[in-house]
Amino acid sequence: MGIFKSARKSVENEAPKGRVLAFLNQKGGVGKTTMAFNTAHALSEKGYKVLCLDLDPQANLSLLCGLDTDEEGYQSIHQLLINSVRELKALHVPALVQNCIHHGNKVDVIGSCQALSGFDLSVAGINTPRQLILKKFIAINSLADTYDYIIIDGPPTLGLLVVNIMCAADGLLVPFRPDEFSRKGLGHFYNVLEDIDDMGIIKAPQVIAHIPNLVDLRRKIESDDLARIKEEIEIEFGPGRVTEPFLNRAPLVRSSAQRKSVYEFNSKEFHSLKEQFNDVANRITDWHRSEVQ
Ligand SMILES: Nc1ncnc2c1ncn2[C@@H]1O[C@H](COP(=O)(O)OP(=O)(O)O)[C@@H](O)[C@H]1O
Numbered sequence: 001m002g003i004f005k006s007a008r009k010s011v012e013n014e015a016p017k018g019r020v021l022a023f024l025n026q027k028g029g030v031g032k033t034t035m036a037f038n039t040a041h042a043l044s045e046k047g048y049k050v051l052c053l054d055l056d057p058q059a060n061l062s063l064l065c066g067l068d069t070d071e072e073g074y075q076s077i078h079q080l081l082i083n084s085v086r087e088l089k090a091l092h093v094p095a096l097v098q099n100c101i102h103h104g105n106k107v108d109v110i111g112s113c114q115a116l117s118g119f120d121l122s123v124a125g126i127n128t129p130r131q132l133i134l135k136k137f138i139a140i141n142s143l144a145d146t147y148d149y150i151i152i153d154g155p156p157t158l159g160l161l162v163v164n165i166m167c168a169a170d171g172l173l174v175p176f177r178p179d180e181f182s183r184k185g186l187g188h189f190y191n192v193l194e195d196i197d198d199m200g201i202i203k204a205p206q207v208i209a210h211i212p213n214l215v216d217l218r219r220k221i222e223s224d225d226l227a228r229i230k231e232e233i234e235i236e237f238g239p240g241r242v243t244e245p246f247l248n249r250a251p252l253v254r255s256s257a258q259r260k261s262v263y264e265f266n267s268k269e270f271h272s273l274k275e276q277f278n279d280v281a282n283r284i285t286d287w288h289r290s291e292v293q
C-alpha cells in the first residue's frame with residue numbers, strides 16, 4: 001500500500017474536535033439570539049474558542065457581535081454558502097471565508113444578511129443534497145477543527161435553512177416560552193427532527209437542553225403550563241433536560257442594547273444571569289465530554 005493512502009486514512013479517521021450547536025425554535029422572540037450570544041461568551045469565559053454563526057436573515061446576532069451589516073463590502077454567510085455549491089456557479093461572487101470571519105475580543109463571528117431569506121429559493125433547483133449545504137461548508141473549511149464550539153443562531157422558521165442547521169448541528173438548545181402555543185410549536189419542531197432522522201443520511205442532533213425563557217412564575221397559568229411542558233419533555237427526552245427558567249430580566253435587555261454580554265458587567269444584578277448562562281455552558285461541555293467517551 002502506498003504511503004499516501006495510509007496518510008489520508010489517518011486524517012479521515014480523525015473526527016473534528018469541535019462541536020456545532022444551534023439555538024433553534026421556529027417561534028420568534030423566545031430568546032434564541034440572546035441565549036446564543038451569552039452562551040457563546042460563557043464558553044469563551046471558560047477558555048474555549050468559539051465561533052458565532054448567524055443564520056437568521058434578520059442578522060440580530062451579527063449586530064449584537066458588533067458587525068455593521070450595511071457596510072460596503074460586507075460579506076455574509078449567505079454568499080459563502082452559495083459559493084460552496086458548484087451547481088450555483090452563475091451566482092458565485094469572490095469571497096474568502098477567512099475575510100468573512102470577524103475576530104472579536106472574546107468570540108469570532110460570521111455574519112448574516114437579509115439576502116439569506118432567499119436561501120431556500122436559491123438552492124431549490126440543485127441536484128446535490130440541499131439539506132447538507134451548511135454541513136459540507138463547515139466540513140470543507142475545517143471550522144470544527146479550528147473552533148471548540150460553533151454556535152448557530154437560527155431563524156424563526158422551519159424551512160430549508162433550519163433543516164440545514166439541524167443536519168449540521170451535533171447538539172441543539174431550545175429556548176421556549178411556557179405557553180400552550182409553544183407546546184404545539186415544539187411538537188412540529190420535533191416532527192422535523194424526526195423526519196431528518198428517518199432520512200437515514202445523517203444522525204439527527206441531540207437536544208442538549210430546553211430553556212424556558214421570559215417566564216413569569218407569579219402568573220399561575222404560566223407556572224402550570226411550564227410544569228406541563230417540562231413533564232412532557234422529560235417523558236420524551238429523560239430527566240434533567242430542562243434548565244431553570246430565565247425570568248424577564250431588565251439587565252439582560254440593557255446588556256444586549258449595549259451589544260455586550262452579561263460577562264462584561266460586574267454589578268450584583270448580573271450575578272444570577274451569569275450563573276444561569278454558566279449552567280447552559282456547563283450542560284454543553286458535560287454533554288460534549290459524555291459524547292466523546
Ligand atoms: N430573559 C429575558 N428577559 C428580558 N428580556 C429578554 C429575555 N430574553 C430575551 N429578551 C428580549 O426579548 C427579545 C427577543 O429576544 P431574542 O433573543 O431576539 O429572541 P429570538 O432570537 O428568539 O427572536 C429581545 O428584545 C431580547 O432582548
Ligand SMILES: [Mg+2]
Pocket residue numbers: 032033034056060153154
Ligand atoms: Mg433571533
